Amino acid sequence: MQTMLKSVGAPAPEQFKQLIARRAQVIKTFKEELIHRLNLPYSPEDLHEDVSLLGSGLGLDSLDALEIVLCIESCFKIKIPDGDIAVLRSINTVVDHVIEQQDRKGGRA
Amino acid sequence: MRTSSLKDRLAAAGAVFRERHGTEVVSRFADPRAECGAVRDAVGLTDFSFVRVYSLPEEKGIDFLDARLAGNVPKIRFGRVLHTFLADREGYLAADCYVANNDREFIFICESILPDGGLDALLAAGAGESAVEDLTANHVVLSLDGFKSWEVVKKVFGPDVLGLPYLSIENHTFEGEPVRFLRAGKTSEFGYLLIAPVKVAPSLFDILNSEIQQRGGRLCGVDAHDNLRLEGRFFNIHAEGLRVRDPLPLGLQWMIDFDKENFSGCAAIKQRRAGGLKKKIVGIEAAPGCDALKDGARIFHEDREVAEIVASGRSFVLNQPLALALFPVELAYSGLQFRLGAPGGPVVKSISMPPIMPKSLTVKLDEM
Numbered sequence: 225m226q227t228m229l230k231s232v233g234a235p236a237p238e239q240f241k242q243l244i245a246r247r248a249q250v251i252k253t254f255k256e257e258l259i260h261r262l263n264l265p266y267s268p269e270d271l272h273e274d275v276s277l278l279g280s281g282l283g284l285d286s287l288d289a290l291e292i293v294l295c296i297e298s299c300f301k302i303k304i305p306d307g308d309i310a311v312l313r314s315i316n317t318v319v320d321h322v323i324e325q326q327d328r329k330g331g332r333a
Numbered sequence: 334m335r336t337s338s339l340k341d342r343l344a345a346a347g348a349v350f351r352e353r354h355g356t357e358v359v360s361r362f363a364d365p366r367a368e369c370g371a372v373r374d375a376v377g378l379t380d381f382s383f384v385r386v387y388s389l390p391e392e393k394g395i396d397f398l399d400a401r402l403a404g405n406v407p408k409i410r411f412g413r414v415l416h417t418f419l420a421d422r423e424g425y426l427a428a429d430c431y432v433a434n435n436d437r438e439f440i441f442i443c444e445s446i447l448p449d450g451g452l453d454a455l456l457a458a459g460a461g462e463s464a465v466e467d468l469t470a471n472h473v474v475l476s477l478d479g480f481k482s483w484e485v486v487k488k489v490f491g492p493d494v495l496g497l498p499y500l501s502i503e504n505h506t507f508e509g510e511p512v513r514f515l516r517a518g519k520t521s522e523f524g525y526l527l528i529a530p531v532k533v534a535p536s537l538f539d540i541l542n543s544e545i546q547q548r549g550g551r552l553c554g555v556d557a558h559d560n561l562r563l564e565g566r567f568f569n570i571h572a573e574g575l576r577v578r579d580p581l582p583l584g585l586q587w588m589i590d591f592d593k594e595n596f597s598g599c600a601a602i603k604q605r606r607a608g609g610l611k612k613k614i615v616g617i618e619a620a621p622g623c624d625a626l627k628d629g630a631r632i633f634h635e636d637r638e639v640a641e642i643v644a645s646g647r648s649f650v651l652n653q654p655l656a657l658a659l660f661p662v663e664l665a666y667s668g669l670q671f672r673l674g675a676p677g678g679p680v681v682k683s684i685s686m687p688p689i690m691p692k693s694l695t696v697k698l699d700e701m
Contacts, residue, residue: 243666244664265592270391274686274687275684281587316685
């Protein structure tokens with residue numbers, strides 16, 4: 225999990241914008257589907273990307289967790305490994321997993 | 334200044350004290366690294382008597398608390414605990430709160446950034462007949478946190494306590510006295526809050542301390558909890574809460590029932606929400622040796638200052654500095670690289686939180 229930060233040059237402005245645009249799109253898709261499927265009383269803007277999905281935070285239960293897995297798999301056409309609750313800790317950890325899997329599928333890993 | 338009734342015992346165990354918002358707290362006992370390690374790998378015992386604890390009769394407590402707190406108090410089911418907050422009239426944070434529906438009473442626990450007098454004034458304002466009983470002076474609050482905390486509570490209170498779900502309350506007894514027992518905590522490991530009468534506090538503290546020591550645990554101070562909360566991405570009212578105060582950029586919308594027509598600060602919070610979110614906090618990591626990731630430090634993108642650090646600490650699991658920074662929403666994404674302190678300063682990166690996987694999430698108690 226640890227990232228060793230190297231003092232490399234900043235990414236090109238265009239690359240920086242692309243990183244944001246791609247992540248923003250995955251977040252938007254996931255939040256909208258999450259709110260719809262779980263009938264959450266929030267707007268997408270209300271859901272901070274680091275909010276805990278299970279336990280504290282949104283306080284979703286194990287049935288909701290199953291719904292989240294189905295939501296990810298149908299929206300992004302990727303699999304969540306059985307029992308891999310680490311992915312479901314927050315919206316951001318879900319989005320990290322989606323982007324990583326999409327990169328692998330696209331041969332960019 | 335309010336002090337804990339366990340002060341003599343804590344001092345004898347090597348506690349280093351400091352003042353926080355008019356209350357004396359244990360800053361640390363030893364090295365915060367060792368205390369954090371105890372919680373992640375074993376169990377930590379912390380005196381949480383700095384919180385304010387109230388009991389309200391059920392019939393009056395619902396209206397009183399619901400008129401003040403951002404969360405929906407009538408919806409709390411019997412035996413469950415709601416995590417929410419108390420704001421001032423301008424909609425800025427005053428206290429991080431647990432509200433427990435405990436049979437015929439509501440237990441209300443406040444971790445406040447206001448001195449006691451300020452909190453009392455805020456609670457006194459507004460509608461509803463209170464009948465509030467302040468338990469703070471004649472009770473202690475002990476927090477047991479960590480991977481092995483369930484072993485300790487099982488030994489002291491019996492195996493029934495293990496079935497308690499997260500954010501629940503039960504009543505137990507210790508030496509014939511009632512102990513309110515919450516399954517809670519803000520470290521991302523197993524956690525329990527015990528509210529015990531002062532009469533039995535010393536003996537309860539001694540037995541818990543003995544049990545944690547037998548399991549490689551340690552007494553902990555609030556400095557360790559500041560790091561554990563940051564690392565587990567639990568809201569810390571004493572860190573980012575104190576610096577930002579506005580619950581919306583802090584991402585605390587999940588603590589608010591926006592359908593409620595009134596609570597303390599309701600109108601101001603709803604008005605700011607309607608105006609759209611302008612900033613929000615994002616996790617930041619720096620290289621292990623970077624010592625500039627401190628509260629108030631500035632973050633740069635290209636030659637522009639774009640964010641400010643509002644909470645900082647160290648992850649002893651990852652062995653690197655961590656922080657939360659307040660970014661404009663258009664840059665508030667993880668996976669981006671910035672510079673710290675100046676356009677040519679050290680590289681820092683925005684990250685997804687929480688950055689660690691706590692051991693407790695890998696354990697199933699019913700399989701032990």
